[in-house]
Amino acid sequence: MQLYLPIAEVSVNAFLILGLGGIVGFLSGMFGVGGGFLITPLLFFIGVPPAVAVATGANQVVASSISGVLAQLKRKAVDMPMGAVLTMGGFLGSGSGVWVFRKMTALGQIDLFVQLSYVLFLGLIGAMMLQESLRAWFRAKSGAPIRRSHVHTWVHGLPLKMKFRASGLYISVLPPLAVGAIVGFLAAIMGVGGGFIMVPAMIYLLGMPTKVVVGTSLFQIIFVTAFTTLAHAVTSQTVDILLAFLLIIGGVIGAQIGARVGVRLKAEQLRILLALLVLTVSFKIALDLLIRPTELYSIMPGMLP
Amino acid sequence: MKRPALLWQTLALLLLAAPATAAPEAIVAGLSQNRVSITADFDGSEILIYGAVKREAPAPQGPLDVIITVEGPATTLTIRKKDRRAGIWINTEAVHIDAAPSFYAVATTGRLDKILSDTEDLRYRISPTRAVRAIGLSSEAEKPEDFLDALMRIRFDEDRFRLQQGSVQLAEDTLFRADVLLPANLTEGEYKVRILLTRDGKVIDMQDRVVNVRKEGLERFLNTLAHQMPLLYGLLSLALAAIAGWGASVAFSMIRR
Numbered sequence: 001m002q003l004y005l006p007i008a009e010v011s012v013n014a015f016l017i018l019g020l021g022g023i024v025g026f027l028s029g030m031f032g033v034g035g036g037f038l039i040t041p042l043l044f045f046i047g048v049p050p051a052v053a054v055a056t057g058a059n060q061v062v063a064s065s066i067s068g069v070l071a072q073l074k075r076k077a078v079d080m081p082m083g084a085v086l087t088m089g090g091f092l093g094s095g096s097g098v099w100v101f102r103k104m105t106a107l108g109q110i111d112l113f114v115q116l117s118y119v120l121f122l123g124l125i126g127a128m129m130l131q132e133s134l135r136a137w138f139r140a141k142s143g144a145p146i147r148r149s150h151v152h153t154w155v156h157g158l159p160l161k162m163k164f165r166a167s168g169l170y171i172s173v174l175p176p177l178a179v180g181a182i183v184g185f186l187a188a189i190m191g192v193g194g195g196f197i198m199v200p201a202m203i204y205l206l207g208m209p210t211k212v213v214v215g216t217s218l219f220q221i222i223f224v225t226a227f228t229t230l231a232h233a234v235t236s237q238t239v240d241i242l243l244a245f246l247l248i249i250g251g252v253i254g255a256q257i258g259a260r261v262g263v264r265l266k267a268e269q270l271r272i273l274l275a276l277l278v279l280t281v282s283f284k285i286a287l288d289l290l291i292r293p294t295e296l297y298s299i300m301p302g303m304l305p
Numbered sequence: 306m307k308r309p310a311l312l313w314q315t316l317a318l319l320l321l322a323a324p325a326t327a328a329p330e331a332i333v334a335g336l337s338q339n340r341v342s343i344t345a346d347f348d349g350s351e352i353l354i355y356g357a358v359k360r361e362a363p364a365p366q367g368p369l370d371v372i373i374t375v376e377g378p379a380t381t382l383t384i385r386k387k388d389r390r391a392g393i394w395i396n397t398e399a400v401h402i403d404a405a406p407s408f409y410a411v412a413t414t415g416r417l418d419k420i421l422s423d424t425e426d427l428r429y430r431i432s433p434t435r436a437v438r439a440i441g442l443s444s445e446a447e448k449p450e451d452f453l454d455a456l457m458r459i460r461f462d463e464d465r466f467r468l469q470q471g472s473v474q475l476a477e478d479t480l481f482r483a484d485v486l487l488p489a490n491l492t493e494g495e496y497k498v499r500i501l502l503t504r505d506g507k508v509i510d511m512q513d514r515v516v517n518v519r520k521e522g523l524e525r526f527l528n529t530l531a532h533q534m535p536l537l538y539g540l541l542s543l544a545l546a547a548i549a550g551w552g553a554s555v556a557f558s559m560i561r562r
Binding site: 002003007011234255295 | 343344345346347348349382383384385386387388389392393394395396451452455456458459460489490491492493520523524525527528531532535536538539540541542543545546547549550551552553554557558
């Protein structure tokens with residue numbers, strides 16, 4: 001069934017979009033990532049203009065994250081205070097990220113900048129996660145005693161301490177604020193929710209238990225992507241509500257299934273799979289930069305800055 | 306077969322109603338529709354352009370041909386070229402195009418270079434390359450013609466530019482008709498239709514028509530809302546996301562119970 005999208009101004013197959021939303025929603029529910037780093041390139045691929053893809057992708061992430069959070073809430077796997085602190089940091093970072101995004105657009109190198117950020121951050125985080133989770137997996141298999149991650153470092157000496165009951169942490173609010181800000185900054189530049197950065201940051205930097213990480217990550221993604229969607233709708237009118245609607249219908253169903261599949265998998269396995277997924281996307285984007293493109297020229301509407 | 310009958314009736318009327326002109330041969334033409342509505346199920350549209358050649362005197366010597374162009378609203382463009390720098394492919398050179406039509410189709414009775422002289426092409430801007438306006442291009446890049454070639458290549462690949470040579474049917478050097486397909490990725494605006502009559506490569510008459518392409522119904526409503534009340538539109542998008550997310554969660558917990 002062909003459907004004409006009012007903002008994107010292209011005609012697409014409605015079932016294809018539903019399917020795309022479903023797949024991304026599934027991954028989102030399973031890993032606690034918003035899926036923005038998958039949906040945006042996929043939309044490019046089917047011919048949706050990049051600006052519309054980024055903005056509409058953010059809108060779909062809002063829906064799948066809400067659906068995912070509600071599933072996680074039933075398992076009491078959301079650390080609300082932690083989520084609130086991360087979100088606050090996220091807004092600060094996102095504001096400055098939008099500013100840098102504008103600067104790079106004016107320089108005409110935003111594509112390169114976005115692609116390089118993807119390769120760098122996805123590659124780095126994917127590799128780190130893969131290495132750590134594989135080690136954890138082998139250790140669990142060989143039956144060696146699991147080392148406690150609760151080690152006192154300089155992080156624990158910071159002021160403004162707060163109790164995060166669900167995470168079992170008593171730490172300063174400064175590290176989560178900083179993590180939120182960095183993620184928000186990258187999210188605004190890369191046009192994603194930032195879950196793939198947030199999840200490992202919460203595990204490795206903040207020492208949060210894996211069971212609350214997914215829910216808390218989704219919780220803060222809701223706010224960051226809602227902010228992004230609104231910003232795009234107001235400044236550039238690039239949110240396609242019809243496209244978002246189709247993606248959302250597929251996405252929310254996928255997210256529910258994904259959340260249930262995720263429960264059955266072990267934490268290490270989940271992390272290995274997410275790491276592989278992140279690495280695959282990073283590798284694909286790196287290839288695009290390194291291999292000679294079939295079409296060297298590209299057409300952009302509008303004037304040279 | 307209601308359409309041809311209607312067509313000939315319209316033609317007859319047009320022939321009668323057409324004012325006498327000084328030109329020995331003049332075009333009388335009509336369109337199957339002068340508006341195209343883009344609705345949710347829009348998947349391209351076909352316009353039929355038909356007409357006749359009206360003569361006061363016997364036809365002069367030389368081959369007679371018809372050229373029809375359909376031109377979508379023009380926009381400014383930036384064409385960028387990728388180059389290898391430090392191992393990676395990045396945008397380096399860029400060229401600015403003053404005005405390029407978002408859609409451009411040329412339908413003819415024969416090969417364009419045979420039925421239209423170069424000077425006439427230049428004057429009427431008929432071939433797709435001429436339809437693009439780029440002034441001062443040479444100062445912006447080393448090989449500006451490469452950029453124009455790329456623009457043509459990409460637009461033809463996207464089906465936004467089309468050259469249908471020999472697709473206009475001309476009967477008895479008098480009656481002609483042509484179909485032009487408008488693609489699904491259409492831009493809103495006024496589409497200019499030109500019908501040109503040539504003899505021996507020279508344009509002897511030209512007629513202009515306009516087809517209005519407009520979004521209708523839901524498409525129109527959403528587009529207007531997005532541009533005129535962006536905040537409301539954004540909040541609406543978020544509300545949709547929230548309701549769908551919550552709804553799916555509730556629905557699934559009910560299924561499980």
